[in-house]
Amino acid sequence: MGNQRTAYGDTLVELGKKYGDIVACEADLGKSTMSCLFQEAYPERYFEMGIGEQNMVSFAAGLSFAGKVPFIHTFSAFLVGRAYEQIRVSICLGKKNVKVIGSSYGLSDYGDGATHQSFEDISLLRSLPNMTILTPVDAYETKKLTEAAYALEGPVYLRINRNDMPELYNGDEKIEIGKPVVMREGKDAVVFAHGIMVSKALEAAKLLYEKGIDVKVVNVNTIKAAGMESLKNYLGSAKAVIAAEEHTIFNGLGSLIEHELRGTDIPVELVGIEDRFGQSAENYDVLLVEYGLTAERIAGKITQMLK
Amino acid sequence: MEVKEKISYLEKMSKQIRRDIVQMIGPNNKGHIGGSCSMAEIISVLFFDEMNVRPVDPEWEGRDRFLFSKGHAALAQYAALAELGFFSKDEFKHLKTLGAMLQGHPETRTPGVEANTGSLGQGLSIACGMAASLKIDKKPNRIFCVMGDGEQAEGQLWEAAMSAANFSLDNLYAFIDKNRVQATGFVNDRYKTDPLDKKWEAFGWFVQEIDGHSVKEILAAVDRAKRETGRPKLIIADTIKGKGLSFAENKAAFHNGLMTEKEYTQALQELA
Ligand SMILES: Cc1ncc(C[n+]2csc(CCOP(=O)(O)OP(=O)(O)O)c2C)c(N)n1
Numbered sequence: 001m002g003n004q005r006t007a008y009g010d011t012l013v014e015l016g017k018k019y020g021d022i023v024a025c026e027a028d029l030g031k032s033t034m035s036c037l038f039q040e041a042y043p044e045r046y047f048e049m050g051i052g053e054q055n056m057v058s059f060a061a062g063l064s065f066a067g068k069v070p071f072i073h074t075f076s077a078f079l080v081g082r083a084y085e086q087i088r089v090s091i092c093l094g095k096k097n098v099k100v101i102g103s104s105y106g107l108s109d110y111g112d113g114a115t116h117q118s119f120e121d122i123s124l125l126r127s128l129p130n131m132t133i134l135t136p137v138d139a140y141e142t143k144k145l146t147e148a149a150y151a152l153e154g155p156v157y158l159r160i161n162r163n164d165m166p167e168l169y170n171g172d173e174k175i176e177i178g179k180p181v182v183m184r185e186g187k188d189a190v191v192f193a194h195g196i197m198v199s200k201a202l203e204a205a206k207l208l209y210e211k212g213i214d215v216k217v218v219n220v221n222t223i224k225a226a227g228m229e230s231l232k233n234y235l236g237s238a239k240a241v242i243a244a245e246e247h248t249i250f251n252g253l254g255s256l257i258e259h260e261l262r263g264t265d266i267p268v269e270l271v272g273i274e275d276r277f278g279q280s281a282e283n284y285d286v287l288l289v290e291y292g293l294t295a296e297r298i299a300g301k302i303t304q305m306l307k
Numbered sequence: 308m309e310v311k312e313k314i315s316y317l318e319k320m321s322k323q324i325r326r327d328i329v330q331m332i333g334p335n336n337k338g339h340i341g342g343s344c345s346m347a348e349i350i351s352v353l354f355f356d357e358m359n360v361r362p363v364d365p366e367w368e369g370r371d372r373f374l375f376s377k378g379h380a381a382l383a384q385y386a387a388l389a390e391l392g393f394f395s396k397d398e399f400k401h402l403k404t405l406g407a408m409l410q411g412h413p414e415t416r417t418p419g420v421e422a423n424t425g426s427l428g429q430g431l432s433i434a435c436g437m438a439a440s441l442k443i444d445k446k447p448n449r450i451f452c453v454m455g456d457g458e459q460a461e462g463q464l465w466e467a468a469m470s471a472a473n474f475s476l477d478n479l480y481a482f483i484d485k486n487r488v489q490a491t492g493f494v495n496d497r498y499k500t501d502p503l504d505k506k507w508e509a510f511g512w513f514v515q516e517i518d519g520h521s522v523k524e525i526l527a528a529v530d531r532a533k534r535e536t537g538r539p540k541l542i543i544a545d546t547i548k549g550k551g552l553s554f555a556e557n558k559a560a561f562h563n564g565l566m567t568e569k570e571y572t573q574a575l576q577e578l579a
Contacts, residue, residue: 028489028491029491032490049498050489050498051490052460078426111403111411112379113410113412115423279405279406280405280411286405287405290405
């Protein structure tokens with residue numbers, strides 16, 4: 001198991017050491033987003049903005065005008081939701097070099113309930129030109145994508161899960177923005193997934209393998225980026241496609257795949273959050289089950305589609 | 308009730324609210340202890356003395372409305388609502404579990420909760436709209452709304468502040484729970500929001516500053532505010548985050564903190 005938040009915080013500190021143009025902004029959740037590590041290391045390059053997300057976003061755009069590279073932090077819900085129009089106009093319209101770090105996305109803040117859970121974030125930001133959207137699958141990929149986000153000139157939205165999650169890489173793989181990663185080969189069906197759903201897809205593939213169904217799992221860590229590789233290249237001989245994500249079924253990975261596969265006759269099914277708000281629960285897994293984000297559901301859909 | 312009796316009753320109820328908050332969270336669980344406990348006296352005065360509500364008829368038209376703009380302190384409101392009989396205290400043990408009536412932040416599925424809050428900065432605007440609606444209908448009901456001092460950084464609060472003055476919402480009673488601590492540390496070390504009295508006065512509000520743990524001062528301030536007409540009223544309550552739990556007082560770690568078994572036992576002893 002690994003933790004994306006600490007991996008992110010450590011990586012930002014490392015990057016900060018190498019690159020003096022990095023600055024960080026926070027809206028009173030630094031001990032949770034782990035931007036507190038950057039504050040400890042470089043207090044003079046850290047701006048605590050108080051609980052004022054909208055100001056933080058446009059303030060960061062201002063910082064970027066003279067060449068600073070701001071990484072801005074709070075929970076995804078309060079960043080993408082509250083400050084959407086500031087992201088749209090102050091950052092994306094002018095293609096400013098600001099890195100928007102949406103922490104505790106999805107259902108991962110299980111206790112706090114609907115206000116704090118954010119699974120329409122991709123949907124909102126995917127509609128904005130110039131935006132790049134990344135969902136790391138584990139702590140290693142978080143490190144790699146944080147580095148890549150700095151290297152890329154322009155707006156980036158990086159989603160960070162709150163909870164400990166399985167490590168899926170060995171730690172020496174090359175990770176690039178816009179390049180999906182095949183986590184498991186298979187010829188009968190493909191599951192495209194991001195975040196925690198990659199683990200669920202791998203579990204589903206295992207379940208199905210015992211029944212003689214061979215499933216490929218592709219980690220789509222980039223939902224949007226200029227020049228990203230087409231997911232069509234990953235279909236092989238698949239006769240069924242699943243898009244699995246911890247996100248609403250509207251305008252996320254599912255929509256991306258439906259769009260890419262239009263005109264083909266390959267059936268696509270979505271495993272995502274139906275048209276509902278979040279709620280409190282005793283732990284993350286209880287919510288994942290309640291919202292249908294399970295290996296069993298993926299496996300069930302594939303079985304049906306191949307019938 | 309005699310004034311003295313009333314004060315000692317409301318003080319007793321503040322303690323009960325704190326005990327319920329501690330028991331709702333329980334040991335080894337995270338919960339918003341600090342900002343809930345700092346509110347106990349204000350909640351006690353509002354719910355057990357000042358506000359007109361009917362627990363058997365939560366949507367009674369004549370009720371006064373209470374809104375937590377700092378929604379994370381919901382536990383203090385849950386304690387008062389249960390004490391009044393809006394729902395059973397059995398609900399406490401299901402707090403923040405799947406399908407529970409008592410969510411992490413206030414939701415209208417809970418009897419007695421008027422609006423969904425928890426994203427800071429929105430509550431006061433909703434309160435203003437409710438107050439304006441009552442005014443055009445010439446209704447006597449009042450709106451009570453509690454904000455945090457860290458929350459003062461939200462720009463929307465200041466938009467709401469202006470609208471309340473613009474529409475002369477004198478049926479609106481707002482509080483700032485000035486416990487000096489936000490989520491990650493002291494407000495003044497993190498992001499200054501002072502001087503709040505001068506700011507709110509400049510925005511057109513009738514402002515009073517009191518000791519937020521003195522039932523007597525809260526009662527007096529609410530009475531004084533009632534006599535003020537033509538503008539919205541603000542009471543800045545000087546409080547201690549985590550009040551009543553010696554290990555939690557003034558500590559950001561107990562903003563959304565976890566009590567060990569030992570701390571839990573100690574808390575209940577201190578609140579006995
Ligand atoms: C818009 C928004 N941003 C951030 C948060 C996360 N958050 C919850 S409570 C809190 C600190 C609140 O501090 P304060 O207003 O002083 O409340 P108190 O100390 O009384 O608990 C933060 C940052 C939130 N709930 N909503």
